[in-house]
Amino acid sequence: ADLVVYHSWSAAPEVAALNVLKAGIEAKGHTWTDIAIPHNTGSNVNLMSLVTGGQPPNVFMESNPGVYRDLAGMGFGFPLTQWYTDNHVTENLPAAVAASIAVDGEIVKVPTALHIDGMVYYNKDVAAAVGVDPASWTSLDAMFADFQKVRDAGYAPVAVGSQPFQVGYLMHALVAAIAGPDIYSSIYGGDVDPAVFDDPAFAKTLETLRLFSQEAGREAQNRPWNETTNQVITGKALMQVHGDWMKGEWLGAGKVAGKDFGCVEIPGAKSVVVTVDAWGLLGGVSDEMKAAELDFASVVVDPEIQAKFSAAKGSTPVRLDAPAASLDACSTEVLSILADPARQVQSPNNTVDSDWQSSIWDVVFNYWGDPSMSVEDVIAKLKDNYETILG
Amino acid sequence: MSEITIAARNAKGEVTVSRAPYFPRKKKTITGRSIAVLVFLALCALFFCIPLYVVVVTSFKTMDQIREGAMFSLPYVWTLEAWDHAWNSACSGINCNGLKVGFWSSVSILIPSLILSIGISMITGYALALWNVRWAGAFLFILFICAFVPFQIIMFPLISMTAALKVYGSIWGVALVHAVLAMPVLTLIFRNYYKDIPQEIMSAAVMDSGSFWRIFTEIILPMSGNILIVVLIMQITSIWNDYLIGVTFGGPGSQPMTVNLANLITISTGVTRYNDNMAAALLTAIPPLVIYFFVGKLFVQGITAGAIKG
Amino acid sequence: MPRVSFEHITKTYGQVQVLDDLNLAIDDGDFLVLLGPSGCGKTTLLNLLAGLLDVTDGRIMIGDRDVTDVDPKDRGLAMVFQSYALYPTKTVHGNLKFGLAASKLPREEIEKRIAWAAKLLQIEPLLNRKPANLSGGQRQRVAIGRALVKNVGVFLFDEPLSNLDAKLRTEMRLEIKKLHDTLKHTIVYVTHDQIEAMTMATKIAVMNGGVIQQFGTPDDIYERPANLFVASFIGSPGMNLRPAKLAVGGGKVEAVFPSGVRFDVSDYNFVAPPKDGEDVIAGLRPEHFLVGAGDGAATFDIPVQYAERTGPDASAYFNFENELLALRVDPDIAARLKPGEHATVRYLRGKANLFDARSGQRM
Amino acid sequence: MPRVSFEHITKTYGQVQVLDDLNLAIDDGDFLVLLGPSGCGKTTLLNLLAGLLDVTDGRIMIGDRDVTDVDPKDRGLAMVFQSYALYPTKTVHGNLKFGLAASKLPREEIEKRIAWAAKLLQIEPLLNRKPANLSGGQRQRVAIGRALVKNVGVFLFDEPLSNLDAKLRTEMRLEIKKLHDTLKHTIVYVTHDQIEAMTMATKIAVMNGGVIQQFGTPDDIYERPANLFVASFIGSPGMNLRPAKLAVGGGKVEAVFPSGVRFDVSDYNFVAPPKDGEDVIAGLRPEHFLVGAGDGAATFDIPVQYAERTGPDASAYFNFENELLALRVDPDIAARLKPGEHATVRYLRGKANLFDARSGQRM
């Protein structure tokens, strides 16, 4: 059958990874029709308008649980729990993955890539030249303490891009790392509790974010994350804190993990944010099409293909039983971090109302760009938004 | 009688020959004020050309040179690599066939969109301006209001409507939406233009033929040259440059070139490949630019001929 | 070729009543000129006949047919417009052909008619040109041709000459008249130019304010205007209109002007017997004055104001009772009239017009 | 009030030569009318004088001043435009005042002049209106007012009446003439209307193709046209122009028409002695014919084509040597002329015009 695949990827590593899947699909006798809508041009509304317009794609990349609920409400739900059990996939998934693919207790997504949202990737050459070792940092204070050295050596300590999405991700990674999983869940989890905004740990997080923002020069305005990454790759900056998908950029530039660049979690992190990129399948279609969609799912979660996919994309396989030989230093690091289920929290994309999330982004981004805005202002604003949106 | 005029003219001819200028005058050269005006205009023209210059120059540079900064400098080596890449192998999603794919789908969107949007508005404008229709005044007023309605306010309803008509996600869906959104303004433009067609011509045509369509095709349509040029140019550029409608209403295979371009520009690998981006941007802009350079004169003429009025 | 008649026609635009209970009948083969000042309703009347406007009340007959509600193209008439209304994008040939658009005639018949009209109007060499490339006179002929090919009995013309310069106008006037003489169509012709009306019409209807003031032959209109409006509208320089009092007695009827000048109107063809002391307006045409003493209805000894020569003629203006009195005189005589000097002028017998001062009607 | 003269003026637009070595001098207080067909260069000449166009070659003098390179506003003249060119955004008062903008006059002086002009032109009640709210005649007066307030010696008018209807045109014509009689300004007035030219001018310059064909008083122009162009341009219906051959002999000079009719021109005022057998064109004015036998320069017995009445007059057209011969006749006589019948007409002595058939110049 002809599968219409909707996604928002078009960076080279992403496309390479998609091609891995495409080969798998075609091996099963299906064809792949591509609809690509870039990020930040309203991808999920576009998905919903495709659905409303009566042209829903068969397979779509989507994490937001709300979308799945909406689709189920419109008769397009495609429950997969049974299929996962029948095919013995569930038992091989890390806890964070298993948690993120279920919506209201029913598995509806097909996980394709695993990332940690806040990882430190640093240029080993720069580190060596300056004489700092990020792997040795045990706390953020230690990290900031080394920054002066980096500056003195003529490098930027940390590359940042002033874009809502980069700042938003950094923020929630910092919340998980500094304020810890409980506060994180009270903000970015399914049930928001505005009381945690008053927690001193949250204020500390904001102060830390301010430190990062001070690293952003005028030229950081609107700088895309791949350019940010590129500053580190080309040795202009020491490090970057971002989702580990930036590894794709490193690999794309022909660099080798562990040799050219290193990766560590945010120093002293109390917990890490796990992003699972996942596909949704369209229900309410013919049996033939359902079979084809399930073939797609089986290709995606196939351990061999996972390994190849991850290598291409720069992600970590979503299965614990993916061939270990294919893992690079950073993936190994990620999997080792994920060994402790208590230190994992889910990406907001999987849990939280997009309205709420984007309001946090707005507030945080304003804070980032406006030095005169105080921590108290942020907290007041967030509380206010909470009243409006969820209250 | 004709002989006579010739004779008179001959007489005048003879006088002319035997004459020398008595008060010869220096040929006037350009005045100071003219120079000032021309200099000012030239500076403005320069300002207007800056973005185009930057885009063009960059599209011919290598990435190495671009990294040096100096965006106003000329390329050290002129290379067509970026153009080739943008046209043939740039990726949009999983398909790396370059912009040429989107180019053709843009063309195939453009044509039905033009026909539909101009067709409906033209006939409506004609009926409103030259025929006696009921409630014409009220309808015109509503159209006038509609012309001001922001697209956003009816975007969502339009999705449902095109879905109900089973044209969502196809070229026809995009064409229909273009026609709907352009209809109020274009109708007003056509109506204003047709209003100036002498009433007597319509009277004559009604007495000669009386057929609505026949008068339209044989008399009015051929008289619409000026306005058609203006509207065509306006519509070609706005349809060709449209992104939002294409991305919202175009399904797989019917997304215009601008969507490809956005895919290319918004996310690209590693270093932003400015040269590729600029080449792609130029490729996207070429058709409307070509039209402007060649028929821009007619556009201004059309406007001057009263094509667009309040 | 049918008779055309308007019966009790009323026309209002919104609140404005433009025509009010108008009646008019045109005989077969007549050349009727509708003459009147701007805005008097001439075009309206023509458009009603053509069917381009709806009547508010009344009936329009062409021959025995009530055409009041018939579609314009089916009324069997053809119209020539002021600006010709040629289709600018069609060639002359195309213009003539489109005139037959609704007729469903066979091709050959259409071509035959076009050839006939083109020949008649001498526009054969122009058939492939566009109107923009024609001179004013040629356009005019094409417009007439477009009407001719329709082969109908009634022709309407709406000020077809008013866009032309004086010379061409004279020529086209003659051509239209010749055409009428040849083809004997019934013609309704609108103009506000009295020369046109006088020279072309077999009948003139003088209109004012939506009302027909007088309907008659050109001579009637000029020589025996029915009322003050017609009297003052026709003629250039206009008729001199002066208040006077009738003096009946001694076998004589005289009009006495305020200054005491007595004007003999005994030979006037009164409609009703004149009453002594009645207030009248006397209408004296400039061309019926003669300079110098002699026999006449009256003799004036009045000062010259000035004289002007207009080419073949001259007009002289005298002061009579503190108003200008216009006379048409010979240029040679005009040259001799010196402003300020007195001169004796007399008025021809039998040429005066008298109007009731109150009703304005001819007496 | 100064004398104006054009000396050897040449004007080209790009490649097109519009005026060629033109010379013309206007005396102080003259009312000069530039008369000619459309496109002959009248407006060009006026604009050169006003300084709105630059001459290509030649010199323009106003009084003793060479103004060829002087700025329009400093030439000391005022102009009234065809479309009046009133400033639509200003009131009448503002229009008059704006015309003095550059003059740096004291306020009171400006107001005094405006009051004077407004009074003279009777536009006092209109001073606060905008041009859009004025009638054609009122606009005309304001335009003249704007020129008057400038208090200059030379006035230029570019077809100021051509936008008006016939009646208003006659009135305005008189007003302008009166104004000239009162103020005695030098006036240069452009028109293509010969009636306007004949009635207003003290001098007329007839132009054609950028060349002055004749310069003289209205009578000169009408009675003694200098060449065929002037002869055919002036008069309506136009002069009848017919080829003939001179027959000199027996103390008589005669023009013999091809049909053999002999026309006695012994009393003609030849510039050069007439030669026997010379080819000439005879110019006969329609109004110099008389119907009936009697004394005259020639007698024709020719068939009537048709006659038309134009109100006070009538024109009759005869067939003479297969072309129409136009005559002006009395309406009563016209009524008696039946198409097809022969009639005898004669031409007044001493009224003929003769032109050299080759050069077209008056003999």
Place this chain on the structure above:
Amino acid sequence: MALRWSRWSPQLALVPAIAVTLVAFVGGIIWTVYLSLTRSRRIPEYTIDWSDWFRQYDRLFRDDAWAISLQNLIILGIGSALAIVFGFVLAAMIDRERRGESFFRTVFLYPLAISLIVTGAAWRWIFNPEYGVEPFLHSLGLTWVNASWLSSGETAMWAIILASVWQSSGFYMALMLAGLKSINSEIWSAARLDGVSLWKLYTQIIIPMMKFTFVTCAILLSLGVIKAYDVVVAMTNGGPGQSTYVPAFFTIQAMTGRGNLGFASAAAVMMLVITAIVFLPLVLLTAWQQRRSARIAK
């Protein structure tokens, strides 16, 4: 003149347009107004909670980004008005100095042909503090220049205004040129003869005479300003912070970013209200003027 030839064909020919108007526009607006009263998220919900029907608007009025959007709308409106002024100046100069008319016209018009999505890239780059004009000017020694307008919330709107003036001036120039050419040439002659200074001539005569053209331009301009979306996406994507939000951008953002159809609908409805407030006076003015000029023509 109202003519009688009314038959079925013209009425029928209007059916598509009337259908489009009623269904798409009138229907669409009603639909959106309705949605703005619901709690619709990504897909429409059709239940209205009447006890709290105003919630979306309530939220909108308290939303800082919305306030910024409105403020920016005004700034953009005032700023873009420069396009009219600039367009007029260009037109006046081209009209006076006929040399090179067609060349200048083409140059000033070409930005209209290109989508800002395309030229936005160039503009962003021009304002880039690393590669753009600023380092270029600094290298010329003009180190006091700050041309990195996109980097700060205070100046980012300037960049947007500049780009939109750049894009639209040509169009206004064309309209103005048309207006200027329709002015009777004798007015210029009269003014020259009167010795009126150019400044006075333009300010007191020409510009007032062209007020109709100016009103047209103003209508088109405000239309463009209210609908402005592309230019923001192309130049700043709303940033820095939310400093360059405008209502149209806000609305789309509410739909795409926040996935909140009800909220977006409320914003869209407010856009319509603003449009009405801005245009009603203009529309009435135009209608009044037209009636007046029609009366004068009589």
